[in-house]
Amino acid sequence: MATAALQPRRSIFARPTATTGWYSWVTTVDHKKIGIMYGVTAFVFFLLGGLEALAIRAQLATPNGEILSAEAYNQFFTMHGITMIFLVIMPMGVAFFNYLVPLMIGARDVAFPRLNALSYWIFLFGGIFIYSSFFLGGAPDGGWFGYAPLSRTLETRGMDFYAVGLQLLGVASLAGAINFIVTILNMRAPGMTFMRMPVFVWMTLVVSFLLLFAMPVIAVALFQLMFDRLFDTTFFNVAAGGDPLLWQHLFWLFGHPEVYILILPAMGIVSEVLPTFSRKPLFGYAAVVFAGAAIGFMGWGVWAHHMFAAGLGPVANSAFALSTMFIAVPTGVKIFNWIGTLWGGSLRFTTSMLFSLGFVAMFIIGGLSGVTHAIVPHDAQQTDTYYVVAHFHYVLFGGALFGIMSGLYYWWPKFFGHRLSEKIGKWNFWLWFLGFNLTFGPMHIVGLQGMPRRIYTYPDGMGWNLWNMMETVGAFIIAVATLFFLFNVVVSRRKGREEAGDDPWDARTLEWMIPSPPPEYNFAEIPVVSHRDDFWHKKYFVGPGKTAEPVFAGGADHDEHGTDEHHIHMPSPSYFPLIAAFGMLITAYAVIFALPAVAIGLLVTTLGFFGWVFEPGTAE
Amino acid sequence: MELLKGLSARGRRLLLGVLVTALGLLGTACGGDAGPQDFLTPEGPIAERADGLWDITFAIAVVIFVIVEGVLVFAIVKFRRKPGREAAQFHGNTKVEVILTLVPTLILAGLAVPTVKAIADLSEKQEGSLEIKVVAKQFWWEYTYTDEDVVTANEMHVPTGQPVFLTLEGTDVIHSFWVPKLTGTQDAVPGRVNTMQFEADKPGTYWGQCKEYCGLSHANMRLRVIVHEPAEFEQWLEDQKQPAAASVSGAAAEGQEIFMQTCVNCHAIEGTDAKGTSGPNLTHFASRETFAGAMFENNAANLRRWIDNPANVKPGALMPDYGLSAQEIDAVVAYLETLE
Numbered sequence: 001m002a003t004a005a006l007q008p009r010r011s012i013f014a015r016p017t018a019t020t021g022w023y024s025w026v027t028t029v030d031h032k033k034i035g036i037m038y039g040v041t042a043f044v045f046f047l048l049g050g051l052e053a054l055a056i057r058a059q060l061a062t063p064n065g066e067i068l069s070a071e072a073y074n075q076f077f078t079m080h081g082i083t084m085i086f087l088v089i090m091p092m093g094v095a096f097f098n099y100l101v102p103l104m105i106g107a108r109d110v111a112f113p114r115l116n117a118l119s120y121w122i123f124l125f126g127g128i129f130i131y132s133s134f135f136l137g138g139a140p141d142g143g144w145f146g147y148a149p150l151s152r153t154l155e156t157r158g159m160d161f162y163a164v165g166l167q168l169l170g171v172a173s174l175a176g177a178i179n180f181i182v183t184i185l186n187m188r189a190p191g192m193t194f195m196r197m198p199v200f201v202w203m204t205l206v207v208s209f210l211l212l213f214a215m216p217v218i219a220v221a222l223f224q225l226m227f228d229r230l231f232d233t234t235f236f237n238v239a240a241g242g243d244p245l246l247w248q249h250l251f252w253l254f255g256h257p258e259v260y261i262l263i264l265p266a267m268g269i270v271s272e273v274l275p276t277f278s279r280k281p282l283f284g285y286a287a288v289v290f291a292g293a294a295i296g297f298m299g300w301g302v303w304a305h306h307m308f309a310a311g312l313g314p315v316a317n318s319a320f321a322l323s324t325m326f327i328a329v330p331t332g333v334k335i336f337n338w339i340g341t342l343w344g345g346s347l348r349f350t351t352s353m354l355f356s357l358g359f360v361a362m363f364i365i366g367g368l369s370g371v372t373h374a375i376v377p378h379d380a381q382q383t384d385t386y387y388v389v390a391h392f393h394y395v396l397f398g399g400a401l402f403g404i405m406s407g408l409y410y411w412w413p414k415f416f417g418h419r420l421s422e423k424i425g426k427w428n429f430w431l432w433f434l435g436f437n438l439t440f441g442p443m444h445i446v447g448l449q450g451m452p453r454r455i456y457t458y459p460d461g462m463g464w465n466l467w468n469m470m471e472t473v474g475a476f477i478i479a480v481a482t483l484f485f486l487f488n489v490v491v492s493r494r495k496g497r498e499e500a501g502d503d504p505w506d507a508r509t510l511e512w513m514i515p516s517p518p519p520e521y522n523f524a525e526i527p528v529v530s531h532r533d534d535f536w537h538k539k540y541f542v543g544p545g546k547t548a549e550p551v552f553a554g555g556a557d558h559d560e561h562g563t564d565e566h567h568i569h570m571p572s573p574s575y576f577p578l579i580a581a582f583g584m585l586i587t588a589y590a591v592i593f594a595l596p597a598v599a600i601g602l603l604v605t606t607l608g609f610f611g612w613v614f615e616p617g618t619a620e
Numbered sequence: 621m622e623l624l625k626g627l628s629a630r631g632r633r634l635l636l637g638v639l640v641t642a643l644g645l646l647g648t649a650c651g652g653d654a655g656p657q658d659f660l661t662p663e664g665p666i667a668e669r670a671d672g673l674w675d676i677t678f679a680i681a682v683v684i685f686v687i688v689e690g691v692l693v694f695a696i697v698k699f700r701r702k703p704g705r706e707a708a709q710f711h712g713n714t715k716v717e718v719i720l721t722l723v724p725t726l727i728l729a730g731l732a733v734p735t736v737k738a739i740a741d742l743s744e745k746q747e748g749s750l751e752i753k754v755v756a757k758q759f760w761w762e763y764t765y766t767d768e769d770v771v772t773a774n775e776m777h778v779p780t781g782q783p784v785f786l787t788l789e790g791t792d793v794i795h796s797f798w799v800p801k802l803t804g805t806q807d808a809v810p811g812r813v814n815t816m817q818f819e820a821d822k823p824g825t826y827w828g829q830c831k832e833y834c835g836l837s838h839a840n841m842r843l844r845v846i847v848h849e850p851a852e853f854e855q856w857l858e859d860q861k862q863p864a865a866a867s868v869s870g871a872a873a874e875g876q877e878i879f880m881q882t883c884v885n886c887h888a889i890e891g892t893d894a895k896g897t898s899g900p901n902l903t904h905f906a907s908r909e910t911f912a913g914a915m916f917e918n919n920a921a922n923l924r925r926w927i928d929n930p931a932n933v934k935p936g937a938l939m940p941d942y943g944l945s946a947q948e949i950d951a952v953v954a955y956l957e958t959l960e
Contacts (some may be wrong), residue, residue, distance in 0.1 A: 070836045070935035143833050149810060150793040150835060238811035244794060245809065278699070279707035284717050309796055309805045309832075311788075311814035314743040318736045325728040329721060335688065336720040337712075342695040344708035349700070357696060364688050368681040375677050375731070377670035377738045380804025381659045384796065384831040450657025450800040452831050455839030463655025547706040 013615040015572040027573035029113035034120050035099030042091040049083030052076045061472035063460040073456035074141040081144030086169050087127045092404045093265035097204045103511035104198045106189025106527045111182040113571040119176040121581030126168035129588050133161035148236035148247035152228040160592045163226040170215045177211035191529035198509045202289045203268030206296040210257045218254035252303035260299045266403025270356045273410050274341045276507045277353040283340030291330035298327045308379045317376045324374035331367050351425030355406030362398025387447025393440040413500030417516045424488040431481035438474030442467035508536040521568040572618045580608025656827040659800035664820045666803050749785035756795035756808035759841035760913040770860040773900035774914045775844045779853035788814040799828035799845050820847040836936025842914040863891025864903050868958050875955030882942050905959040923953045
């Protein structure tokens with residue numbers, strides 16, 4: 001609301017107005033555009049992290065491999081972990097949160113649109129910052145878990161980038177978490193009570209609270225590491241009385257909830273996909289929701305199972321063994337409920353459905369191997385072997401990534417207005433499924449045969465050769481499957497473009513009652529919700545035989561496309577989040593390379609926030 | 621099959637072919653030798669206790685796996701869409717849900733009891749243990765037989781039938797001591813003293829390696845535990861207590877001279893002026909089968925390559941390259957080979 005006097009000169013605070021072209025993306029505060037930017041960025045990082053994995057597998061294909069040096073290998077395995085966790089699976093989850101949560105709760109945007117843009121820009125800059133280390137003296141090489149005191153003594157700048165870069169990403173996650181909590185608590189459409197929310201929205205809420213509490217913990221640890229490395233403090237310096245286990249406690253107190261931050265979004269996706277393609281409501285909705293929340297709580301009480309070999313003593317080890325065993329109960333509840341959802345249904349095997357079924361099948365394996373870690377005396381054997389690598393890839397790849405792929409095939413028509421090819425999709429799924437099992441299945445065996453993690457080489461004669469070769473072949477099959485996905489994206493866009501319509505899958509939740517892709521304002525009229533799976537209930541009612549009967553003229557209750565959109569107030573674009581985030585990037589480099597320049601970074605960030613405060617509320 | 625709908629007949633055959641080949645490979649490999657670090661074939665009571673717990677857990681996991689995946693596949697096949705099938709609209713089944721929550725809880729409670737009991741039992745120090753202090757360093761192991769005044773490196777000698785009690789210390793970064801066939805892992809953390817124990821049933825050489833990522837040559841920080849019959853072990857101890865032969869001749873004498881000028885900074889040889897402690901104690905070096913964190917077989921050719929440029933053959937090795945000539949290296953090797 002600029003004053004009339006300033007209007008002719010156009011204030012420097014005037015809000016940008018572009019709605020198309022690159023500038024509209026740079027200044028956007030639209031949750032859908034931000035969601036797409038999150039997804040595209042995360043996918044680019046997925047390709048980078050995948051290339052690192054291929055290099056690792058090439059090196060380990062044979063004993064005494066000579067493709068990578070020890071230096072390169074250590075950087076690659078560290079960056080593979082950092083990338084897949086912080087730059088792929090987490091932001092992929094956020095991409096879905098961004099795009100879908102407002103649509104699913106019947107809102108026009110998130111609660112704080114500019115904060116949302118800020119989250120994205122900090123995430124992007126954080127990723128670029130960490131990757132730039134490859135060109136600035138070496139990437140992080142202390143493992144994604146960065147154990148002190150090794151991480152404070154490694155000589156290249158890599159772990160500086162780790163300590164500072166992850167703090168940037170943490171700020172992005174925190175801002176996002178606050179945004180989604182407020183959005184979900186406050187912006188639900190009339191009638192959408194908590195127990196009518198889609199499970200995906202529930203999982204977003206749980207994950208956001210986990211982020212809210214977990215990120216400050218890792219921030220403390222990273223801050224200490226940064227100070228130890230750059231300013232020679234002694235938090236982890238044993239000679240000066242520091243304690244290496246302090247790092248481990250802080251890291252895993254963050255690190256284990258982080259595991260659930262990675263998997264719960266995928267569980268949310270699967271809980272939407274399975275009902276739609278089974279033509280049935282989710283089995284035991286309340287149990288699935290409460291199990292998700294229970295995992296969120298119990299996830300805080302299991303961190304020391306990452307430290308069974310650290311010497312915490314028998315009492316602590318017993319306590320954490322018990323908590324680790326019993327977190328399997330709510331996880332099991334979810335599995336049973338998904339299978340219950342299939343029961344008695346009429347299943348359609350779309351690509352999205354296949355990925356969700358693949359998720360359930362693979363997660364069972366990852367869950368069972370997870371329970372074996374709680375058997376402390378045997379964990380002392382399998383910890384830090386490839387058995388653990390197999391376990392968490394069954395959870396994070398077989399779980400999280402399968403869920404994300406399922407979500408991409410499911411919501412693609414909503415995002416872009418056309419479907420992905422089902423034919424290429426089936427190739428994508430089966431190759432991915434085969435490559436995944438070929439890569440990570442044998443890791444169980446080779447781990448039980450005593451192959452440790454994080455070794456860049458191994459001698460001949462250990463009985464590991466065949467398995468490692470199989471794993472490498474599998475990794476390249478995954479790479480081919482990923483190319484099928486990329487090919488699918490391009491082909492489906494160019495030719496055979498199958499117009500999706502509003503509701504291509506005969507789905508259940510609110511986002512399917514509006515056009516594909518949705519207009520900027522999402523809902524011309526905010527829907528009034530009277531049921532869980534409200535859209536389905538607008539189309540069907542349950543007949544006497546417990547079967548679904550179409551409502552007369554059902555589905556016609558769509559939003560009136562002719563609504564005059566000029567009367568809908570939408571948040572205006574802004575370039576200040578970008579400026580504020582850019583200042584943080586400058587600060588990050590300055591901390592490592594030229595401390596006084598921190599002042600410049602802080603100044604830019606302050607100016608960004610200053611503009612943020614003073615820019616007019618709307619573009620007039 | 622509708623699951624594969626969209627794929628051509630040729631595509632399906634291709635997929636099936638790859639799958640069958642993979643399963644075939646799996647079958648052949650399972651029959652092969654499990655290797656020297658396989659811990660599902662333990663060789664001592666401590667490792668066997670852990671393995672016993674694994675056997676129970678694994679058996680239960682396999683049963684659950686078969687049942688749950690079986691039900692999943694059954695549901696996928698049985699409830700696939702076909703003409704005339706209507707999806708039954710129901711939201712849950714309280715009885716089934718309660719049962720499916722209670723059953724896993726009871727199974728886990730059943731597993732918890734032997735687990736906690738084993739944790740408690742294994743943490744109790746056994747009577748009459750042989751005590752050895754293990755100091756882990758980048759990237760090798762130092763063993764001090766605390767009651768015997770014997771210091772050696774990388775290869776730990778122990779007798780059969782006697783419990784071995786280790787105290788673990790770290791000096792630089794965290795390492796982890798692990799001999800899969802004899803015992804699970806325990807970390808050596810700088811600033812702390814951790815303990816662990818194991819016992820071996822049969823004589824032989826057991827392989828192990830560092831299991832906590834510790835830097836460039838983490839992969840090369842290996843170790844051996846050599847298990848003797850008790851009498852043979854006593855003999856080994858006696859031999860180790862002898863100082864090194866003081867007088868050597870020929871090339872070895874020349875090598876000794878070079879050693880006493882350069883290598884002494886870090887290495888000790890009992891009975892000589894060499895008293896360095898940052899590198900391995902070399903008093904009976906020639907009696908060892910391996911060197912440099914059990915990475916290389918102990919022979920003249922390997923020693924020459926090592927001394928010529930340690931970091932070249934073992935990334936990150938802290939031993940410096942002193943720029944010795946080939947002749948000087950030969951002399952040092954000759955001297956080292958006298959240290960029986």
